[in-house]
Amino acid sequence: MSRRSGILEFAVLGLLRESPMHGYELRKRLNTSLGVFRAFSYGTLYPCLKALVASGWLIEETDGAPEGVPAAALTGRRAKIVYRLTAAGKEHFEELLAHSGPDAWEDEHFGVRFAFFGQTSRDVRMRVLEGRRSRLEERLERMRTSLARSRERMDDYTLELQRHGMESVEREVRWLNELIESERAGRDQRPTGSAAQDKNQSGDTGGLPRHRGGSRPDPSDDTTT
Amino acid sequence: MSRRSGILEFAVLGLLRESPMHGYELRKRLNTSLGVFRAFSYGTLYPCLKALVASGWLIEETDGAPEGVPAAALTGRRAKIVYRLTAAGKEHFEELLAHSGPDAWEDEHFGVRFAFFGQTSRDVRMRVLEGRRSRLEERLERMRTSLARSRERMDDYTLELQRHGMESVEREVRWLNELIESERAGRDQRPTGSAAQDKNQSGDTGGLPRHRGGSRPDPSDDTTT
DNA sequence: TTCGTCATGTAATGGGTTACATGATTAC
DNA sequence: GTAATCATGTAACCCATTACATGACGAA
Numbered sequence: 001m002s003r004r005s006g007i008l009e010f011a012v013l014g015l016l017r018e019s020p021m022h023g024y025e026l027r028k029r030l031n032t033s034l035g036v037f038r039a040f041s042y043g044t045l046y047p048c049l050k051a052l053v054a055s056g057w058l059i060e061e062t063d064g065a066p067e068g069v070p071a072a073a074l075t076g077r078r079a080k081i082v083y084r085l086t087a088a089g090k091e092h093f094e095e096l097l098a099h100s101g102p103d104a105w106e107d108e109h110f111g112v113r114f115a116f117f118g119q120t121s122r123d124v125r126m127r128v129l130e131g132r133r134s135r136l137e138e139r140l141e142r143m144r145t146s147l148a149r150s151r152e153r154m155d156d157y158t159l160e161l162q163r164h165g166m167e168s169v170e171r172e173v174r175w176l177n178e179l180i181e182s183e184r185a186g187r188d189q190r191p192t193g194s195a196a197q198d199k200n201q202s203g204d205t206g207g208l209p210r211h212r213g214g215s216r217p218d219p220s221d222d223t224t225t
Numbered sequence: 226m227s228r229r230s231g232i233l234e235f236a237v238l239g240l241l242r243e244s245p246m247h248g249y250e251l252r253k254r255l256n257t258s259l260g261v262f263r264a265f266s267y268g269t270l271y272p273c274l275k276a277l278v279a280s281g282w283l284i285e286e287t288d289g290a291p292e293g294v295p296a297a298a299l300t301g302r303r304a305k306i307v308y309r310l311t312a313a314g315k316e317h318f319e320e321l322l323a324h325s326g327p328d329a330w331e332d333e334h335f336g337v338r339f340a341f342f343g344q345t346s347r348d349v350r351m352r353v354l355e356g357r358r359s360r361l362e363e364r365l366e367r368m369r370t371s372l373a374r375s376r377e378r379m380d381d382y383t384l385e386l387q388r389h390g391m392e393s394v395e396r397e398v399r400w401l402n403e404l405i406e407s408e409r410a411g412r413d414q415r416p417t418g419s420a421a422q423d424k425n426q427s428g429d430t431g432g433l434p435r436h437r438g439g440s441r442p443d444p445s446d447d448t449t450t
Numbered sequence: 451t452t453c454g455t456c457a458t459g460t461a462a463t464g465g466g467t468t469a470c471a472t473g474a475t476t477a478c
Numbered sequence: 479g480t481a482a483t484c485a486t487g488t489a490a491c492c493c494a495t496t497a498c499a500t501g502a503c504g505a506a
Contacts, residue, residue: 005493024457032375033383037390041495046459080457080502111390117382150257157342158258164400165262165336171396175389230465249485266467271487305474305485 006101007109008040008048013057013085013093014116020061020084023049037111049083057089098124100131107135126183133176140169231326232334233265233273238282238310238318239341245286245309248274262336274308282314323349325356332360351408358401365394 008030015021015029023046031039052058063080085093097120100106100113110132117125143166151159233255240246240254248271256264277283288305310318322345325331325338335357342350368391376384 008493022457023459024455032371033379034386037386042457042459043461043496044494111386114386115383118380146257154258155343158340160404161259161262161336161339168393168396171393179385233465247485248487267485267487268468268489269466 005044005048006105007038007112008044009052010093010096010109011038011112011116012045012048012052012083013089013096014119016058016083016085017090017093017119020082022063022080022082026083034112034115052089053083055092057086057092058083059086094120100128103131103135106131122183126180129176129180129183133173133180136169136173136176140166140173143169230269230273231330232263232337233269234277235318235321235334236263236337236341237270237273237277237308238314238321239344241283241308241310242315242318242344245307247288247305247307251308259337259340277314278308280317282311282317283308284311319345325353328356328360331356347408351405354401354405354408358398358405361394361398361401365391365398368394 011030011034012026015026015033021029023042026049027040027042027045030045049058053060061082061084063082097113097116106113106128110128113128117128143162147162147166154162236255236259237251240251240258246254248267251274252265252267252270255270274283278285286307286309288307322338322341331338331353335353338353342353368387372387372391379387
């Protein structure tokens, strides 16, 4: 029993804060909204949902049935379960959002956490952003010394790989700097276009450049496949 | 039995091509030379080594003992095993390097493969680089359409996350373009400084800028801890 | 009536980590 | 003599995927 996954749990609670959903739809949202960095399959999701129910953070409702009716009540035909966040679940999510976990955890799951920044305070956002930045800077330092130590022994391709890796991390740090700056500047709730070095900057006093290069969205399905 | 890991197997063979090593040293090399992208623990490495021996791609030698003496021969005290690549192993490595695997595999392990580019032909390098580029471009396309479809439903932070993710992939594509260009230009064996937009470019006719910002390397240990 | 997609689940497998157990060798 | 680091290994997890099994429902 219990298939806790940490970040999946977190993301599920976060998505259900907006509105109740089927597991199926939940997975779709998971793989579009957050899916650039992370993807989940049913084999992970469904067991996780059961575990969250067992913890009292979610309740199951049969699709369309009034609240409180257990999923098993619909005998004969297959269950269609809508998951809804409980008050305890909401509380738990907010704790996770604010307290967060050990360094490694925060590091690995930064992307997903960031996606839920809209649901927390500026203080928390600052703490998370600065935490990540300082960890990336440490890592950069380690990479630098390690590279200096073993430079001679490496061939050009290995070296180029290291260089490129470091450059990527450096760029990530710069991105964080911009985000932190924009939080500090007080344009609350919105990471500004300053992060986007784009032709497309017109007013830039709060708000991202919209619809750069994309066609109008159409309301069809969401499967990234 | 058999704990095959694919990429670890590949990397081990590649490192042992240079010279025989202890498992312990192998792991260190694994986590410095290739370690920006990948790290391995003993729990993975040692079983993998045993499997490679079973396949006939490596042989074990007791430290210092003449070739052919099995590790078990040193009774009483603990085995110290040096792994050496066999002819069959060398052959197998070269096959892996050239043929490569399915798309997903190539994608996930590109970094490690790249680190061994020095040991293969320009043809193979080009194929791998172009393969990765086209897969990244497909991914970019998917991200673009998916973003266009669900833009309205996302808050600013999620949006910024997507934008940043896409930008990173775009940058990766540009890097690949530069590498491909430099391969094509024929400066064989060396990815050129053109990939590094750095103040530090002096001669740039083949070769990376050396020792930028690092102190002299000292020959101490390698543990990144 | 059949195809796509909605919808829920499980079993087998994969690929890895952490923590531990054990002991030799080196440097101080 | 004692601390660090070299060196090998294993057992107990963890987190996830793939492939499969099952079935409802709407549209062509």
